[in-house]
Amino acid sequence: MVKPLLLSLFIGLSISSFSMRKKKQLEMIENCKIVYNGNGILAGNSMNSWMQFDLNNGETVYSNKGCKLGFKDFKIKIWGSGKQTWRSKRRLQLKSFYNAIHDPYIHIKASMIERPDVKFEMAIPINFNGHFSLGFNARTGSDGTAGRRGSKGHCGKADFSRGNGENGYWGDRGGSGRDGYHGRSADRVNVYLTMVDFPRDNTELVKVEACYTNGKCWTRYIGQSGSIKIHNNGGNGGDGGKGGVGGNGGRGGDGAFATPRTEDNPGCDREGWGGNGGRGGDGGYGGNGGDGGNGGDVYIYYEERARFFTDQVKVYNSGGNGGSAGRGGAAGKGGNAGRGGxxxxxxxxSGNCGNRGRAGNHGQSGHVYFKVWK
Known part of the structure; x- marks a missing residue:
């Protein structure tokens, strides 16, 4: 009875002590703000941030380093060119938008729930001098399914003929693995480069618009020291399926055994040989690997002012790799011999192992063309 009382008292004192420490920190706050690494956030990226509290005793504490206060003690409003993707007591994760050129900031307004006088507003700048990537890669072919295992041979019958056991039956051949499917070839992609004004930094950005021929487009803005990669590779071929394992041979039937005569049993003078075990089935053939798809052509159209920045566009449009050959199936084991008098x-x-399939062919690389657009 004493131990539960002591445990309850200890828990109660701990909660009371925690509440006092939190209340004391709450009373000591002079101002607060959100802090993060670096000078901003790259367009389209995520970043982690923490809360910084400046206390009236000159001490600075952070939500991710033992502070009793954090983001859950605040009402927070986020707008502009970004959004919240994760929020806990200690950490706030933000993600910026790619098309943040017209309002290149994530705006934050926060006020403390228990002390509404503790509040702040801030704007996190979004920058574009980074390295971006757009993927148009074709799909990989599906792998072939494995061949089925061969059925086991039937056992030979006992005392089958003239006292001899019947030979065991052969195991069935394993099924062949299915061929891997071919990788898809990538479609043509058109890339348009234009220069647009960026008043905040009194400069220009390169607008990169990458489109399928059906009109579906993706847009990125990059700074003059940034770059972008266009991936338009063919899909890899699927791997061939493994050949099925050969079935094991059946056991040989037992031959007759001579037995002595007794008062209750007339006995048997006949004796025979045990049957031979059946041969194991051959393993199935491995499936062929699928061929890799071709890389898609990329046409880069640029206005004259953007000619200098065509080197900032890196294109990767190689053919897909051929699928691996499927392995041949393992051989079935021979059946056990029958016994006889x-x-x-x-x-x-044992059977023979199945042959390995053929690897798929690699796809061909696409072409890259540059053309003046305006």
């Missing part, structure tokens, strides 16, 4: 039969031989 004259002797045992022979154990069956």
């Amino acid at each position: 004259k002797g045992c039969g022979n154990r069956g031989g």
Whole structure:
């Protein structure tokens, strides 16, 4: 009875002590703000941030370093060119938008729930001097399914003929693996480069618009020291399926055994040989790997002012790799020999392993063309 009372008292004192420490920190706050690494956030990226509290005793504490206060003690409003993707007591994760050129900031307004006088507003700048990537890669072919295992051979019948056991039956051949599917070839992609004004930094950005021929487009803005990669590779071929394992041979049937005569049993003078074990089935052939798809052509159209920045566009449009060949199936084991009064039969031989399939062919690379657009 004493131990539960002591435990309850300890828990109560701990909660009371925690509440006092939090209340004391709450009373000591002079101002607060959100802090993060670096000078802003790259367009389209995520970043982690923490809360910084400046206390009236000159001490600075952070939500991610033992502070009793954090983001859950605030009402927070976020707008502009970004959004919240994660929020806990200690950490706030933000993600910026790619098309943040017209309002290149994530705006934050926060006020403390228990002390509404503790509040702040701030704007996190979004920058574009980074390295971006757009993917148009074709899909990979599906792998072939494995071949089915061969059925086991039937066992030979006992005392089948003239006292001899029947030979075991051969195991069935394993099924062949399915061929891998071919990788898809990538479609043509058109890329348009134009220069647009960026008043905040009194400069220009390169507008990169990458489109399928059906009109579906993706847009990125990059600074003059940034770059972008266009991936338009063919899909890899699927791997060939593994050949099925050969079925094991059946056991040889037992031959007759001589038995002595007794008052209750007339006995048997006949003796026979045990049957031979059946041969193991051959393993199935491995499936062929699928061919890789071709890389898609990329046409880069640029206005004259953007000619200098065509080197900032890196294109990767190689053909897909051929799928790997499927392995041949393992051979089935020979069946056990039957026993008989004259002797045992022979154990069956193992089957042959299946042949390996053929690897798929690699796809061809696409072409890159540059053309003046305006």
